[in-house]
Amino acid sequence: MVASLVLCFLASGAFSLGAFILLRKAEVKLHLLQTLERLDDRLLRVRALEDEKILSRADVDRALDGVRQADALLRSGSHALQEADRAIVPALLLQLGTCDRLLSVVRGAAEVGGRPGALSARDGAELRRAEAEGNRLLEVIIRRERSSLDGILRFAETGPLVLLGLQLVLFVGIILAFAKALVNPIRRFEGYTARIAAGDFSFITPTRRYRDEFSDLAVGVNQMLGELQAQQHRLVKGAKLAVVGTLTSGIAHELNNPLNNVAITTEALMEDLPTLSDKEKWRLLQDIYFETERASEIVKSLLDFTRQEKGEMVAVDLADVLGSTLRLAQNEMNLNNVSFTCQMPPDLPRVRGAANQLRQVFLNLLLNAIQAMPGGGRVWVSAGPQDEGKVCVEIRDEGTGIPAEVLPRIFDPFFTTKEPGQGTGLGLSVSLSIIRTFGGDMQVVSSLGRGTTVHTCLPRADEG
Ligand SMILES: Nc1ncnc2c1ncn2[C@@H]1O[C@H](COP(=O)(O)OP(=O)(O)OP(=O)(O)O)[C@@H](O)[C@H]1O
Ligand SMILES: [Mg+2]
Structure with missing residues (x-):
């Protein structure tokens, strides 16, 4: 009984700790995911506007901003990603680096409402390749991480119920253990009094090794006997x-x-x-x-x-x-x-x-x-x-x-x-x-x- 209670207690403790760690990880992941999605959007938009040749300075600013935020977050928080995604983070960072470098050139030269004409044909092609590859990698990561986040949220939804169940079992177990610890000696004393009432005055043996109220009572009853x-x-x-x-x-x-x-x-x-x-x-x-x-x-x-x-x-x-x-x-x-x-x-x-x-x-x-x-x-x-x-x-x-x-x-x-x-x-x-x-x-x-x-x-x- 005591062993299963301890087990139950440890399980609910481990479960709570695990859930806490998982939710922390989900929080970091969510933040990262939002930043990556935003960047994905901005890169897509820059690519579309580039194609239309109507790229504004504000779009380039937003794209650059997104690239830098994503870069910083990926460097500090990529541990929150799944292993497969962590493996492609270096490739993504490489593409983001290229985008950062070339978009910075575009921003430096472009006039408001102007076009990214500051890049040579080779750099322009490299930027488009880096943006396209960046978008591709971002989408892979976003798709996989979103489904992993869904899993965590589902778990977070059912987790409290499981925890509640475990705690309920623990609570009932503790109450039963207390009741048993209290009722057993009382039952034994009931037997003793019946025996004494029947005229058997032989001494009773306290079953507990340590001193408590019941062993004190047993000593008192023995004196009386x-x-x-x-x-x-x-x-x-x-x-x-x-x-x-x-x-x-x-x-x-x-x-x-x-x-x-x-x-x-x-x-x-x-x-x-x-x-x-x-x-x-x-x-x-x-x-x-x-x-x-x-x-x-x-x-x-x-x-x-x-x-x-x-x-x-x-x-x-x-x-x-x-x-x-x-x-x-x-x-x-x-x-x-x-x-x-x-x-x-x-x-x-x-x-x-x-x-x-x-x-x-x-x-x-x-x-x-x-x-x-x-x-x-x-x-x-x-x-x-x-x-x-x-x-x-x-x-x-x-x-x-x-x-x-x-x-x-x-x-x-x-x-x-x-x-x-x-x-x-x-x-x-x-x-x-x-x-x-x-x-x-x-x-x-x-x-x-x-x-x-x-x-x-x-x-x-x-x-x-
Ligand atoms: N065989 C019997 N026939 C009739 N009455 C009895 C009989 N045995 C016991 N009693 C009744 O039970 C009472 C109690 O008996 P008990 O033997 O305990 O005491 P006692 O005989 O009165 O006194 P003691 O035994 O000390 O001489 C008696 O006083 C008597 O009224
Ligand atoms: Mg008599």
Whole structure:
């Protein structure tokens, strides 16, 4: 684009310069042509009057005057003539010289109204020959130069139109180039804002090497994104701690059970140790082992959940993530009289994401489902591959459902319908932002009094 504009600019510049030079040349040529035509006329007239023998002094003066003017102009401006005409200029000058010399003699001797009787017969013949040859050469030059001048004038007529066209192209090109230079970065920023609105806070890379308003804007936007990333990080962490708070009573309860069992079994073992058979001792020790295993599983799940993860996207096994999340929520379900059904194909494709953050998402969804069924009920968890390279998880409950007027707001940060102190209102907003960071999306379908289904779709790990 830029190259063709430069070319167009150079062409119109060269064209203007060429036209200027040509018109200057035409001006000189025109002046010369007028002088030559005048001389041609005067010589013809002198020849005719000579033949009639009524040549006046005034005619001789005019002829001489014409000869000298033409001579001077041909010497100074013959460069304006075409090459073929330039070649015959020396011959013409020779004839003009003869005419000048002999006409000067005639003028010196002739009386007003007299005849050129001052010349000898030989000189008179030479003058007539020089005049005739002069006329012939003049007419050749005049004919050829006139047609060359016609050509130049025709060109001068069409030239401005061509120039105007070129300048128009140049003008439109410059406007388009400006518009492109302005619109392209705006389009890019449009894309960036759409990406930011979708929850992707990764930095943008300025495409320009030099500093201008757009690269300054990119630096500013990156600062803002850095701040947003930090805020989001804090929000996710805060929401995570809130979830742990919700789980505390269930976990305490769940830890208490195995610890109690261990205490009771150990006590029995200590009291009855001498009387117990080896087989009974083995069974009691095995019970203790299983209970401690159970307790350490719960602690491990909790540690896994709260552990800080780099948040890098890797291929994640959804079956694993859903399994460990259900284990974490199990105590809460037990406490609230909720049971669950889980359905997944054995070859569930892996998704792109970070296991710990996905656990946080599914735990939020499970807790919402449990909390929507205060009198107990059932949660259905299923997962499977979908079209367009996605894997979707469906979490369905048979709880209270969500009123239509509340549904559009449930993903808003801090929106909650729960009693003060019961919910932060961050669960769904944080979950959606995590899922979008991984290139996925969430949809909620709810029917008042019948239950709610949350669909969470993520890109398959093996897709682009
Ligand atoms: N499964 C569900 N059934 C009914 N209502 C739901 C369900 N999931 C979410 N909601 C509604 O959406 C609101 C927002 O949910 P979100 O998880 O963001 O916050 P919260 O559950 O109120 O608080 P927190 O998650 O911090 O405990 C809830 O207060 C509730 O009204
Ligand atoms: Mg919640």
